[in-house]
Amino acid sequence: MTSTSVESPVLLTVVVPAYNAQDYLARALDPLRTADGVEVLVVNDGSQDRTAEIADEYARRWPGRYRVIHQANAGHGGAINAGLDAARGAYLKVLDADDWLDAEALAATLARLTDLESAGGVDALFTDYVHERLGKSTKAMSFGSVFPAGRVFGWNEVERFSRRQVLMMHAIIYRTELLRACGLRLPEHTFYVDNLFVLFPLGHVRRMVYLPVELYRYFIGRVDQSINASVMVRRADQQLRVNRLALHALPGEDAVRSGTVPPALYATLLHYLEAVCAVTSATLARGGTPEHMAARDEFWRTVRVEHPSLYTRMRRSLMGASANLPGETGRRVTSLAYHVARRVVGFS
Numbered sequence: 275m276t277s278t279s280v281e282s283p284v285l286l287t288v289v290v291p292a293y294n295a296q297d298y299l300a301r302a303l304d305p306l307r308t309a310d311g312v313e314v315l316v317v318n319d320g321s322q323d324r325t326a327e328i329a330d331e332y333a334r335r336w337p338g339r340y341r342v343i344h345q346a347n348a349g350h351g352g353a354i355n356a357g358l359d360a361a362r363g364a365y366l367k368v369l370d371a372d373d374w375l376d377a378e379a380l381a382a383t384l385a386r387l388t389d390l391e392s393a394g395g396v397d398a399l400f401t402d403y404v405h406e407r408l409g410k411s412t413k414a415m416s417f418g419s420v421f422p423a424g425r426v427f428g429w430n431e432v433e434r435f436s437r438r439q440v441l442m443m444h445a446i447i448y449r450t451e452l453l454r455a456c457g458l459r460l461p462e463h464t465f466y467v468d469n470l471f472v473l474f475p476l477g478h479v480r481r482m483v484y485l486p487v488e489l490y491r492y493f494i495g496r497v498d499q500s501i502n503a504s505v506m507v508r509r510a511d512q513q514l515r516v517n518r519l520a521l522h523a524l525p526g527e528d529a530v531r532s533g534t535v536p537p538a539l540y541a542t543l544l545h546y547l548e549a550v551c552a553v554t555s556a557t558l559a560r561g562g563t564p565e566h567m568a569a570r571d572e573f574w575r576t577v578r579v580e581h582p583s584l585y586t587r588m589r590r591s592l593m594g595a596s597a598n599l600p601g602e603t604g605r606r607v608t609s610l611a612y613h614v615a616r617r618v619v620g621f622s
Contacts, residue, residue, distance in 0.1 A: 285311030285387055286365045287450065288375075289357030292316055295371035296324040303332055305377040307339060311384055314340045316359045316371075318348030325371075351460030351467040358453055364391060365399070366450045368443060368471065372493050373406075379487035383447070386485050396426055397452050397479040401445040405489035414488055417445065421484035428480060429536035432533055435545045441476075443468040444490035448475050465509050466516045469550050470547050473523050473543060477535070494576075506553075507561045513554040514573060520547055521580055548588055551577065 288306060292299055299316075306314050317328040318416045332340040344355050354368055365387055369375060383401060390396050400421055405413040420433050437443070456478045506513065524543055531534040551573075558570035577583040 283311070284313045284363040285384060285391065286313075286367060287357070287361035287363030288312060288314045288367050288369050288449070289361065290314060290316045290369050290371055291319055291353030291357070292321060292325050292329065292371040293319040293347065293350075293353070294321045294323045294325060296321075296328060296349045298372045299325060302328075302371050302374050303340065305375050305380065307336060309377075309380055309384060311363075311388070312325060312339070312380075313362055315343060315360055316340060317343045317345065317353040317356050319345060319349070319353040347463075349461075349463040349465070349467075351464055351470075352462035354460050354467070354471065355462075358450070358458065361450050363450055364395065366453060367447045368468070369490075373444070374491045374493075375489055376404075376476060376487075376491060379489040382487050383485055383489055386483065387447075390426070390483060393426075395449060396481045396483050397449050398476070398482050399447040400441070400445050400482065400484045401487055401489040402449070403442070403492055406491050406493045408494065415439065415442075415445070416486065417441070417484060418486050421482070423484050423486050426481055426483050428482070429538040429542075432538040432542065435542065440549050441472060441542065441546060442492075443471050444492050446472065446476075448479075452478055461515070461519065464515060465512045469516055469520055469546075470523070473520050476546075477523065477525060477539065477543065479539075480536075487510050506534050506557050507566075510554070510557050510566060510569065512560055513557060514569060517551055517554050517573065518576065520550065521577065521584075524581060524584070527583060544584055544587065547584060551584070551588060 290299075290302055295302075303314060306312055314332075315402045316332070318329055322586060323375050326342070326344060329340070329342040331414075333342045341360070345352070345356055348356070358366065367375075371476070379401070381401070387399060390399070396399060400417060402414060402416045402418075407413065411501070420435055420439060421427065422431055453475055458471070458474050460470055469557070524547060525535045525540060527540075530537055530540045555570055555573060558566045558573065575583070577588070
């Protein structure tokens with residue numbers, strides 16, 4: 275494959291938010307060097323290490339392939355916003371700087387996107403992804419039982435997700451025009467905004483395709499990661515902020531009854547929110563301070579008032595119910611629920 279020139283049409287923009295990523299940025303960037311039709315936007319988000327220097331070197335050596343945006347620190351959401359603003363590709367994929375894309379799967383994905391564009395394009399392309407767990411075996415997340423493969427489909431053809439099948443950011447490539455048309459704007463200086471990157475645009479997706487390749491390699495296990503258990507407890511307030519925004523993004527049941535929102539789409543959004551809310555609730559319970567417990571109680575009141583169907587669904591589930599048991603026994607069960615919820619969402 276040959277390098278893309280600056281003037282060539284761009285099929286896929288890969289946005290790489292990068293903050294103090296000097297130790298693993300090259301691993302993320304190298305597999306993208308020879309992929310036809312791809313531009314890579316590295317958003318250096320106020321890094322204080324050699325991230326900027328490394329990114330600039332890639333842009334200098336391959337000027338038609340890599341571009342670098344340097345900005346004051348704005349957090350993961352602010353970096354994605356900057357990448358979306360500057361993207362030239364018909365489609366957009368977010369790649370965290372400590373993750374990477376499988377080169378062979380990427381070639382298959384680009385070939386599929388090329389064919390789709392010649393036939394009018396789609397709103398989203400879904401792929402499988404792999405948890406690359408430090409010190410543990412890898413674990414693949416497949417959606418072959420949910421989505422039909424090999425053709426464009428709508429929500430009426432989507433099957434039910436199992437408890438462990440969660441459509442995370444890693445599985446999604448959105449059409450860039452859709453992201454802009456739906457007004458996607460992620461909050462700055464906030465962790466866990468990938469949940470909003472899934473939920474906000476997904477509600478606008480109608481034409482989809484599923485490619486059963488393991489494209490995204492999701493690296494888990496660094497002690498300083500935002501999904502590290504102790505880090506999540508410290509940043510529980512940010513989980514709550516994201517959860518509240520996600521709840522506001524969920525369509526009302528009247529939209530389903532009127533036909534504005536397909537039932538399977540609504541079920542998919544509910545399924546995702548259930549998993550995310552379970553992690554937040556169990557994280558607060560694991561924190562265990564009076565402040566954590568008061569925040570958890572207020573969180574559940576908000577869910578019950580704003581989305582009673584989600585509240586009922588969660589209270590009936592193992593994760594939701596066990597994350598809210600009182601007393602010392604409840605605390606022990608909550609600890610178990612916490613680890614179950616994290617595994618379901620893919621944080622461990």
